Amino acid sequence: MSLTIITATYNSELTIAKTIDSILNQTVRGFEYIIVDGNSSDNTVQIIQENEHKFETANISFKWISESDNGIYEAWNKGLKLSSGKWVSFLGSDDWYVENAIERYSETIINNAFPVDIIYSNVNLVNNETIIKNINGTWKWKVFKKYMNIAHVGAFHNRIFFDTYGLFDESYRIAGDYELLLRAKKELKTLKIDFISAFMNDGGISNNNVNQAFNETMKAKRETANIPYIICLSDFIIAWLKYKFRVYIN
Template sequence: MKPFLSIITATFNNEKTLEETINSILNQKYTDFEYIIVDGKSTDNTTAIIKKYEPIFKQKNISFKWISEIDTGIYNAWNKGLKIATGNWISFLGSDDVYLDNALDKYVKKIIEEKNADFVYSKVKLINNNKEVIYIVSDTWKWNQFKRYMKIAHVGAFHNRKYFDTYGIFDESYKISGDYELLLRAKSCLKTTFINEFTAEMKDGGVSNKNVFKAFKEVKKAKINTAGISTIVAFFDFYFSLFKYYLSTFVKKLIK
Protein backbone atom coordinates (compact mmCIF):
# COMPACT_ATOMS: atom_id res chain seq x y z
CA MET A 1 0.00 0.00 0.00
CA LYS A 2 1.41 3.37 -1.02
CA PRO A 3 1.81 5.93 1.77
CA PHE A 4 -0.20 9.13 2.01
CA LEU A 5 2.16 12.09 2.43
CA SER A 6 1.78 15.51 4.03
CA ILE A 7 4.02 18.35 2.83
CA ILE A 8 4.08 21.49 5.00
CA THR A 9 5.45 24.89 3.96
CA ALA A 10 5.75 27.81 6.38
CA THR A 11 5.91 31.20 4.71
CA PHE A 12 5.98 34.90 5.50
CA ASN A 13 6.30 37.60 2.83
CA ASN A 14 7.85 35.18 0.33
CA GLU A 15 6.07 36.32 -2.83
CA LYS A 16 9.31 36.14 -4.84
CA THR A 17 10.01 32.46 -4.22
CA LEU A 18 6.78 30.76 -3.12
CA GLU A 19 5.45 30.06 -6.62
CA GLU A 20 8.58 28.12 -7.55
CA THR A 21 8.15 26.01 -4.42
CA ILE A 22 4.48 25.35 -5.16
CA ASN A 23 5.16 24.46 -8.80
CA SER A 24 7.89 22.01 -7.80
CA ILE A 25 5.24 20.17 -5.79
CA LEU A 26 2.60 20.34 -8.51
CA ASN A 27 5.11 18.92 -11.00
CA GLN A 28 5.54 15.69 -9.03
CA LYS A 29 4.24 12.53 -10.70
CA TYR A 30 3.24 11.04 -7.35
CA THR A 31 0.00 12.70 -6.24
CA ASP A 32 -1.13 10.76 -3.17
CA PHE A 33 -0.35 13.63 -0.82
CA GLU A 34 -1.75 16.77 0.76
CA TYR A 35 -0.08 20.17 0.69
CA ILE A 36 -0.36 22.53 3.64
CA ILE A 37 0.80 26.16 3.64
CA VAL A 38 1.04 27.99 6.96
CA ASP A 39 1.38 31.72 6.33
CA GLY A 40 2.40 34.11 9.09
CA LYS A 41 -0.05 36.84 8.05
CA SER A 42 2.01 38.13 5.13
CA THR A 43 1.70 41.76 4.06
CA ASP A 44 2.92 41.26 0.48
CA ASN A 45 1.34 39.24 -2.34
CA THR A 46 1.85 35.85 -0.68
CA THR A 47 -1.79 35.09 0.14
CA ALA A 48 -2.89 36.13 -3.36
CA ILE A 49 -0.42 33.60 -4.77
CA ILE A 50 -1.76 30.90 -2.44
CA LYS A 51 -5.35 31.59 -3.54
CA LYS A 52 -4.28 31.51 -7.18
CA TYR A 53 -3.13 27.89 -6.82
CA GLU A 54 -6.18 26.58 -4.92
CA PRO A 55 -8.14 25.66 -8.08
CA ILE A 56 -5.05 24.06 -9.66
CA PHE A 57 -4.66 21.66 -6.74
CA LYS A 58 -8.39 20.96 -6.86
CA GLN A 59 -8.17 20.22 -10.59
CA LYS A 60 -5.38 17.71 -9.92
CA ASN A 61 -7.44 16.20 -7.08
CA ILE A 62 -4.72 16.99 -4.53
CA SER A 63 -5.78 18.06 -1.05
CA PHE A 64 -4.70 21.65 -0.38
CA LYS A 65 -5.03 23.42 2.96
CA TRP A 66 -3.77 26.78 4.08
CA ILE A 67 -4.04 29.17 6.99
CA SER A 68 -2.85 32.74 7.41
CA GLU A 69 -2.36 34.05 10.93
CA ILE A 70 0.39 35.53 13.05
CA ASP A 71 2.88 32.97 14.35
CA THR A 72 5.86 33.11 16.69
CA GLY A 73 8.37 31.52 14.32
CA ILE A 74 8.92 28.65 11.94
CA TYR A 75 8.46 25.89 14.53
CA ASN A 76 5.19 27.40 15.71
CA ALA A 77 4.08 27.43 12.06
CA TRP A 78 5.21 23.83 11.48
CA ASN A 79 3.36 22.71 14.61
CA LYS A 80 0.21 24.36 13.29
CA GLY A 81 0.69 22.39 10.08
CA LEU A 82 1.20 19.17 12.04
CA LYS A 83 -2.13 19.67 13.81
CA ILE A 84 -4.05 19.58 10.53
CA ALA A 85 -1.84 17.09 8.67
CA THR A 86 -3.40 13.68 7.97
CA GLY A 87 -0.50 11.94 6.23
CA ASN A 88 1.40 9.06 7.80
CA TRP A 89 4.66 10.57 6.50
CA ILE A 90 5.33 14.29 6.91
CA SER A 91 7.80 16.65 5.24
CA PHE A 92 8.71 20.31 5.69
CA LEU A 93 9.70 22.24 2.57
CA GLY A 94 10.80 25.87 2.87
CA SER A 95 9.08 28.60 0.89
CA ASP A 96 12.28 29.18 -1.07
CA ASP A 97 13.17 25.49 -1.47
CA VAL A 98 12.09 23.15 -4.27
CA TYR A 99 11.60 19.46 -4.87
CA LEU A 100 13.40 18.12 -7.93
CA ASP A 101 11.58 16.02 -10.53
CA ASN A 102 10.30 12.67 -9.24
CA ALA A 103 11.43 13.45 -5.70
CA LEU A 104 8.26 12.07 -4.14
CA ASP A 105 8.52 8.85 -6.15
CA LYS A 106 12.02 8.35 -4.74
CA TYR A 107 10.81 8.95 -1.21
CA VAL A 108 7.82 6.64 -1.59
CA LYS A 109 10.01 3.85 -2.95
CA LYS A 110 12.33 4.14 0.05
CA ILE A 111 9.44 4.43 2.51
CA ILE A 112 7.89 1.22 1.18
CA GLU A 113 11.26 -0.54 1.47
CA GLU A 114 11.93 0.79 4.99
CA LYS A 115 8.49 0.95 6.62
CA ASN A 116 9.88 1.05 10.15
CA ALA A 117 12.12 4.06 9.56
CA ASP A 118 11.61 7.23 11.60
CA PHE A 119 13.28 9.57 9.14
CA VAL A 120 13.95 9.29 5.40
CA TYR A 121 16.37 11.83 3.89
CA SER A 122 18.48 12.38 0.79
CA LYS A 123 21.20 14.43 -0.84
CA VAL A 124 20.33 18.13 -1.20
CA LYS A 125 21.90 20.94 -3.22
CA LEU A 126 22.51 24.37 -1.72
CA ILE A 127 22.30 26.97 -4.50
CA ASN A 128 22.87 30.71 -4.80
CA ASN A 129 20.68 33.30 -6.51
CA ASN A 130 22.23 32.38 -9.87
CA LYS A 131 21.16 28.74 -9.33
CA GLU A 132 24.79 27.69 -9.02
CA VAL A 133 25.50 24.82 -6.64
CA ILE A 134 27.69 26.11 -3.82
CA TYR A 135 27.44 23.15 -1.45
CA ILE A 136 26.12 19.59 -1.37
CA VAL A 137 24.63 18.06 1.78
CA SER A 138 25.21 14.34 1.44
CA ASP A 139 26.39 13.01 4.81
CA THR A 140 24.71 9.92 6.23
CA TRP A 141 23.40 9.63 9.78
CA LYS A 142 25.66 8.18 12.46
CA TRP A 143 24.75 8.86 16.08
CA ASN A 144 28.28 9.58 17.29
CA GLN A 145 28.58 12.28 14.61
CA PHE A 146 24.99 13.53 14.68
CA LYS A 147 25.00 14.23 18.42
CA ARG A 148 27.89 16.64 17.77
CA TYR A 149 26.97 18.19 14.39
CA MET A 150 23.86 18.43 12.20
CA LYS A 151 25.31 17.28 8.89
CA ILE A 152 22.31 15.59 7.27
CA ALA A 153 19.73 17.32 5.11
CA HIS A 154 16.39 18.11 6.72
CA VAL A 155 14.99 19.95 3.69
CA GLY A 156 12.23 17.92 2.06
CA ALA A 157 12.96 14.85 4.20
CA PHE A 158 10.07 12.75 5.50
CA HIS A 159 9.27 11.94 9.13
CA ASN A 160 7.19 8.97 10.15
CA ARG A 161 4.09 10.26 11.97
CA LYS A 162 4.79 7.70 14.69
CA TYR A 163 7.94 9.67 15.55
CA PHE A 164 5.86 12.72 16.52
CA ASP A 165 3.43 10.49 18.41
CA THR A 166 6.35 9.10 20.42
CA TYR A 167 8.63 12.11 20.87
CA GLY A 168 6.30 15.09 20.51
CA ILE A 169 6.19 18.11 18.23
CA PHE A 170 8.76 20.88 17.69
CA ASP A 171 10.01 22.77 20.74
CA GLU A 172 8.99 26.36 20.00
CA SER A 173 11.60 27.81 22.34
CA TYR A 174 14.01 27.11 19.46
CA LYS A 175 13.92 29.59 16.57
CA ILE A 176 16.56 28.15 14.21
CA SER A 177 17.73 24.69 15.32
CA GLY A 178 14.48 23.05 16.43
CA ASP A 179 14.59 20.43 13.66
CA TYR A 180 17.96 19.25 14.98
CA GLU A 181 16.64 19.11 18.54
CA LEU A 182 13.61 17.08 17.42
CA LEU A 183 15.76 14.39 15.82
CA LEU A 184 18.10 14.25 18.82
CA ARG A 185 15.28 13.07 21.09
CA ALA A 186 15.48 9.45 19.94
CA LYS A 187 19.25 9.49 20.44
CA SER A 188 20.96 6.37 19.06
CA CYS A 189 17.56 4.68 18.59
CA LEU A 190 16.65 6.98 15.67
CA LYS A 191 15.96 4.78 12.65
CA THR A 192 17.05 6.59 9.50
CA THR A 193 17.33 5.62 5.86
CA PHE A 194 19.18 7.51 3.15
CA ILE A 195 18.38 8.09 -0.52
CA ASN A 196 21.68 8.46 -2.36
CA GLU A 197 20.16 10.83 -4.91
CA PHE A 198 19.26 14.52 -5.04
CA THR A 199 15.62 15.25 -4.24
CA ALA A 200 15.66 18.95 -3.36
CA GLU A 201 17.40 22.29 -3.70
CA MET A 202 17.57 24.93 -1.03
CA LYS A 203 18.60 28.53 -1.49
CA ASP A 204 21.48 30.05 0.40
CA GLY A 205 19.76 32.48 2.72
CA GLY A 206 22.88 34.48 3.49
CA VAL A 207 22.29 34.07 7.22
CA SER A 208 23.52 37.08 9.19
CA ASN A 209 26.30 36.78 11.74
CA LYS A 210 23.77 37.39 14.50
CA ASN A 211 21.60 34.47 13.41
CA VAL A 212 24.61 32.19 12.98
CA PHE A 213 25.62 32.93 16.56
CA LYS A 214 22.07 32.26 17.73
CA ALA A 215 21.92 29.01 15.75
CA PHE A 216 25.15 27.75 17.29
CA LYS A 217 23.87 28.68 20.76
CA GLU A 218 20.68 26.71 20.15
CA VAL A 219 22.66 23.72 18.90
CA LYS A 220 24.72 23.86 22.10
CA LYS A 221 21.53 23.93 24.15
CA ALA A 222 20.10 20.93 22.27
CA LYS A 223 23.29 18.92 22.74
CA ILE A 224 23.28 19.47 26.49
CA ASN A 225 19.54 19.25 27.22
CA THR A 226 18.44 16.66 24.66
CA ALA A 227 21.42 14.65 23.47
CA GLY A 228 23.02 14.45 26.91
CA ILE A 229 26.39 15.74 25.73
CA SER A 230 28.66 17.07 28.48
CA THR A 231 28.73 20.83 28.93
CA ILE A 232 32.48 20.92 28.26
CA VAL A 233 32.15 19.11 24.92
CA ALA A 234 29.14 21.21 23.91
CA PHE A 235 31.01 24.46 24.62
CA PHE A 236 34.06 23.20 22.74
CA ASP A 237 31.88 22.40 19.70
CA PHE A 238 30.21 25.82 20.00
CA TYR A 239 33.46 27.79 19.89
CA PHE A 240 35.01 25.52 17.28
CA SER A 241 31.97 25.98 15.01
CA LEU A 242 32.16 29.75 15.45
CA PHE A 243 35.87 29.70 14.63
CA LYS A 244 35.30 27.69 11.45
CA TYR A 245 32.44 29.95 10.36
CA TYR A 246 34.33 33.22 10.84
CA LEU A 247 37.47 31.77 9.28
CA SER A 248 35.57 30.67 6.16
CA THR A 249 33.86 34.08 5.97
CA PHE A 250 37.25 35.81 6.18
CA VAL A 251 38.76 33.56 3.49
CA LYS A 252 35.81 34.20 1.15
CA LYS A 253 36.31 37.95 1.53
CA LEU A 254 40.01 37.58 0.73
CA ILE A 255 39.24 35.59 -2.43
CA LYS A 256 36.79 38.24 -3.61
Protein backbone atom coordinates (compact mmCIF):
# COMPACT_ATOMS: atom_id res chain seq x y z
CA MET A 1 0.00 0.00 0.00
CA SER A 2 1.48 3.36 -1.08
CA LEU A 3 0.01 6.86 -1.11
CA THR A 4 0.71 9.92 -3.26
CA ILE A 5 -0.55 13.46 -2.68
CA ILE A 6 -0.38 15.93 -5.58
CA THR A 7 -0.58 19.73 -5.32
CA ALA A 8 -0.81 22.04 -8.33
CA THR A 9 0.50 25.57 -7.77
CA TYR A 10 0.51 28.83 -9.69
CA ASN A 11 1.49 32.09 -8.00
CA SER A 12 0.61 30.54 -4.64
CA GLU A 13 3.17 32.32 -2.46
CA LEU A 14 0.57 33.39 0.12
CA THR A 15 -0.76 29.90 0.81
CA ILE A 16 1.59 27.11 -0.29
CA ALA A 17 3.70 27.19 2.90
CA LYS A 18 0.65 26.24 4.98
CA THR A 19 -0.21 23.42 2.58
CA ILE A 20 3.36 22.10 2.76
CA ASP A 21 3.36 22.34 6.57
CA SER A 22 0.19 20.25 6.72
CA ILE A 23 1.97 17.53 4.75
CA LEU A 24 5.13 17.67 6.87
CA ASN A 25 3.12 17.56 10.11
CA GLN A 26 1.28 14.32 9.33
CA THR A 27 1.29 11.66 12.05
CA VAL A 28 2.52 9.02 9.58
CA ARG A 29 5.42 9.01 7.12
CA GLY A 30 6.55 7.02 4.11
CA PHE A 31 4.15 8.50 1.54
CA GLU A 32 4.89 10.51 -1.61
CA TYR A 33 4.25 14.23 -2.16
CA ILE A 34 4.43 15.92 -5.56
CA ILE A 35 4.12 19.63 -6.38
CA VAL A 36 3.46 20.61 -9.99
CA ASP A 37 4.02 24.34 -10.43
CA GLY A 38 2.77 26.18 -13.50
CA ASN A 39 5.86 28.37 -13.93
CA SER A 40 4.89 30.84 -11.20
CA SER A 41 6.13 34.43 -11.46
CA ASP A 42 6.00 35.12 -7.71
CA ASN A 43 7.93 33.46 -4.85
CA THR A 44 6.14 30.09 -5.01
CA VAL A 45 9.15 28.19 -6.37
CA GLN A 46 11.45 29.80 -3.80
CA ILE A 47 9.15 28.65 -0.99
CA ILE A 48 9.12 25.12 -2.41
CA GLN A 49 12.92 25.10 -2.60
CA GLU A 50 13.25 26.42 0.97
CA ASN A 51 11.14 23.50 2.23
CA GLU A 52 12.63 20.77 0.03
CA HIS A 53 15.16 19.51 2.60
CA LYS A 54 12.45 19.03 5.22
CA PHE A 55 10.83 16.16 3.34
CA GLU A 56 13.91 13.96 3.47
CA THR A 57 14.19 14.59 7.20
CA ALA A 58 10.51 13.67 7.59
CA ASN A 59 10.89 10.47 5.51
CA ILE A 60 8.48 11.74 2.86
CA SER A 61 9.37 11.16 -0.79
CA PHE A 62 9.21 14.55 -2.52
CA LYS A 63 9.23 15.59 -6.17
CA TRP A 64 8.48 18.91 -7.79
CA ILE A 65 8.56 20.50 -11.23
CA SER A 66 7.90 24.02 -12.50
CA GLU A 67 6.85 24.54 -16.11
CA SER A 68 3.98 26.17 -17.97
CA ASP A 69 0.72 24.28 -18.15
CA ASN A 70 -2.82 24.75 -19.40
CA GLY A 71 -4.59 24.67 -16.05
CA ILE A 72 -5.04 22.56 -12.96
CA TYR A 73 -6.12 19.37 -14.74
CA GLU A 74 -3.03 19.30 -16.95
CA ALA A 75 -0.96 19.86 -13.80
CA TRP A 76 -2.73 17.00 -12.01
CA ASN A 77 -2.18 14.74 -15.02
CA LYS A 78 1.53 15.60 -14.95
CA GLY A 79 1.56 14.73 -11.26
CA LEU A 80 -0.17 11.41 -11.93
CA LYS A 81 2.48 10.49 -14.50
CA LEU A 82 5.22 11.30 -11.97
CA SER A 83 3.54 9.44 -9.12
CA SER A 84 4.17 5.93 -7.86
CA GLY A 85 1.39 5.51 -5.29
CA LYS A 86 -1.37 2.95 -5.62
CA TRP A 87 -3.68 5.56 -4.10
CA VAL A 88 -3.58 9.21 -5.22
CA SER A 89 -5.00 12.37 -3.68
CA PHE A 90 -5.17 15.99 -4.84
CA LEU A 91 -4.71 18.81 -2.35
CA GLY A 92 -5.10 22.44 -3.44
CA SER A 93 -2.31 24.95 -2.97
CA ASP A 94 -4.50 26.90 -0.54
CA ASP A 95 -5.94 23.82 1.23
CA TRP A 96 -4.51 21.85 4.12
CA TYR A 97 -4.88 18.47 5.83
CA VAL A 98 -5.54 17.90 9.51
CA GLU A 99 -2.57 16.20 11.19
CA ASN A 100 -3.98 12.65 11.21
CA ALA A 101 -5.61 12.73 7.77
CA ILE A 102 -3.12 10.45 6.03
CA GLU A 103 -3.11 8.09 9.02
CA ARG A 104 -6.89 7.73 8.88
CA TYR A 105 -6.87 7.15 5.13
CA SER A 106 -4.02 4.63 5.45
CA GLU A 107 -5.85 2.65 8.14
CA THR A 108 -9.02 2.60 6.05
CA ILE A 109 -7.22 1.40 2.94
CA ILE A 110 -5.44 -1.35 4.88
CA ASN A 111 -8.58 -2.55 6.66
CA ASN A 112 -10.96 -2.35 3.70
CA ALA A 113 -11.58 -5.72 2.04
CA PHE A 114 -13.74 -4.56 -0.86
CA PRO A 115 -12.85 -3.02 -4.26
CA VAL A 116 -13.07 0.78 -4.04
CA ASP A 117 -12.48 3.53 -6.62
CA ILE A 118 -12.41 6.53 -4.28
CA ILE A 119 -12.22 6.99 -0.52
CA TYR A 120 -13.44 10.38 0.69
CA SER A 121 -14.30 12.17 3.92
CA ASN A 122 -15.68 15.47 5.19
CA VAL A 123 -14.05 18.83 4.46
CA ASN A 124 -14.51 22.25 6.02
CA LEU A 125 -14.88 25.12 3.54
CA VAL A 126 -13.21 28.23 4.95
CA ASN A 127 -12.84 31.90 4.10
CA ASN A 128 -9.96 33.66 5.87
CA GLU A 129 -9.80 30.59 8.16
CA THR A 130 -13.43 31.07 9.21
CA ILE A 131 -15.49 27.93 8.60
CA ILE A 132 -18.42 28.76 6.34
CA LYS A 133 -19.60 25.27 5.42
CA ASN A 134 -19.01 21.61 6.21
CA ILE A 135 -19.02 19.47 3.07
CA ASN A 136 -20.22 16.11 4.36
CA GLY A 137 -22.34 14.56 1.62
CA THR A 138 -22.53 10.81 1.03
CA TRP A 139 -22.21 9.45 -2.50
CA LYS A 140 -25.42 8.17 -4.02
CA TRP A 141 -25.82 7.99 -7.77
CA LYS A 142 -29.30 9.57 -7.78
CA VAL A 143 -27.79 12.65 -6.11
CA PHE A 144 -24.33 12.61 -7.67
CA LYS A 145 -25.72 12.59 -11.21
CA LYS A 146 -27.32 15.96 -10.38
CA TYR A 147 -24.32 17.65 -8.78
CA MET A 148 -20.98 17.02 -7.06
CA ASN A 149 -22.18 16.30 -3.52
CA ILE A 150 -18.99 14.84 -2.02
CA ALA A 151 -15.74 16.50 -1.00
CA HIS A 152 -13.10 15.80 -3.63
CA VAL A 153 -10.35 17.70 -1.77
CA GLY A 154 -7.94 15.27 -0.14
CA ALA A 155 -9.88 12.18 -1.22
CA PHE A 156 -7.84 9.17 -2.36
CA HIS A 157 -8.37 7.57 -5.78
CA ASN A 158 -7.40 4.02 -6.58
CA ARG A 159 -4.82 4.08 -9.40
CA ILE A 160 -6.78 1.29 -11.07
CA PHE A 161 -9.57 3.82 -11.59
CA PHE A 162 -7.28 5.99 -13.75
CA ASP A 163 -6.03 2.91 -15.60
CA THR A 164 -9.65 2.03 -16.38
CA TYR A 165 -11.21 5.43 -17.10
CA GLY A 166 -8.25 7.60 -18.10
CA LEU A 167 -6.79 10.87 -16.84
CA PHE A 168 -8.49 14.22 -16.27
CA ASP A 169 -10.02 15.93 -19.32
CA GLU A 170 -7.82 19.01 -19.73
CA SER A 171 -10.49 20.92 -21.66
CA TYR A 172 -12.24 21.52 -18.33
CA ARG A 173 -11.23 24.38 -16.04
CA ILE A 174 -13.41 23.84 -12.95
CA ALA A 175 -15.53 20.67 -13.14
CA GLY A 176 -12.94 18.19 -14.40
CA ASP A 177 -12.91 16.23 -11.13
CA TYR A 178 -16.69 15.80 -11.35
CA GLU A 179 -16.45 14.75 -15.01
CA LEU A 180 -13.79 12.16 -14.14
CA LEU A 181 -15.94 10.47 -11.50
CA LEU A 182 -19.03 10.59 -13.72
CA ARG A 183 -17.30 8.26 -16.18
CA ALA A 184 -18.03 5.27 -13.96
CA LYS A 185 -21.68 6.34 -13.64
CA LYS A 186 -23.62 4.29 -11.07
CA GLU A 187 -20.83 1.69 -10.98
CA LEU A 188 -18.49 4.04 -9.08
CA LYS A 189 -17.35 2.26 -5.91
CA THR A 190 -16.98 4.68 -3.01
CA LEU A 191 -16.12 4.54 0.66
CA LYS A 192 -16.66 7.38 3.10
CA ILE A 193 -14.67 8.03 6.28
CA ASP A 194 -16.87 10.13 8.52
CA PHE A 195 -14.33 12.63 9.82
CA ILE A 196 -13.00 16.06 8.81
CA SER A 197 -9.77 15.45 6.91
CA ALA A 198 -9.03 18.84 5.38
CA PHE A 199 -9.80 22.52 5.11
CA MET A 200 -10.57 23.97 1.68
CA ASN A 201 -10.17 27.69 1.04
CA ASP A 202 -13.21 29.25 -0.60
CA GLY A 203 -11.08 31.97 -2.15
CA GLY A 204 -14.07 34.02 -3.25
CA ILE A 205 -15.65 32.57 -6.38
CA SER A 206 -16.34 35.17 -9.08
CA ASN A 207 -19.56 35.23 -11.09
CA ASN A 208 -17.62 34.24 -14.21
CA ASN A 209 -16.26 31.17 -12.44
CA VAL A 210 -19.72 30.26 -11.17
CA ASN A 211 -21.13 30.50 -14.70
CA GLN A 212 -18.31 28.35 -16.03
CA ALA A 213 -18.79 25.80 -13.24
CA PHE A 214 -22.49 25.47 -14.05
CA ASN A 215 -21.81 25.19 -17.78
CA GLU A 216 -19.06 22.60 -17.34
CA THR A 217 -21.20 20.58 -14.93
CA MET A 218 -24.01 20.52 -17.47
CA LYS A 219 -21.58 19.50 -20.22
CA ALA A 220 -20.16 16.65 -18.12
CA LYS A 221 -23.61 15.32 -17.28
CA ARG A 222 -24.73 15.37 -20.92
CA GLU A 223 -21.57 14.14 -22.65
CA THR A 224 -20.04 11.83 -20.03
CA ALA A 225 -23.01 10.54 -18.02
CA ASN A 226 -25.42 10.61 -21.00
CA ILE A 227 -28.11 12.34 -18.96
CA PRO A 228 -30.92 13.76 -21.15
CA TYR A 229 -30.72 17.47 -21.95
CA ILE A 230 -34.07 18.36 -20.36
CA ILE A 231 -33.01 16.80 -17.04
CA CYS A 232 -29.64 18.57 -17.16
CA LEU A 233 -31.39 21.85 -17.89
CA SER A 234 -33.82 21.35 -15.00
CA ASP A 235 -30.97 20.56 -12.60
CA PHE A 236 -29.08 23.59 -13.91
CA ILE A 237 -31.98 25.97 -13.29
CA ILE A 238 -32.59 24.65 -9.76
CA ALA A 239 -28.88 24.87 -8.88
CA TRP A 240 -28.63 28.38 -10.32
CA LEU A 241 -31.67 29.61 -8.38
CA LYS A 242 -30.30 28.10 -5.15
CA TYR A 243 -26.98 29.84 -5.72
CA LYS A 244 -28.63 33.20 -6.45
CA PHE A 245 -30.80 32.86 -3.33
CA ARG A 246 -27.74 32.17 -1.14
CA VAL A 247 -25.95 35.17 -2.61
CA TYR A 248 -29.02 37.36 -2.02
CA ILE A 249 -29.54 36.41 1.65
CA ASN A 250 -25.81 36.79 2.41
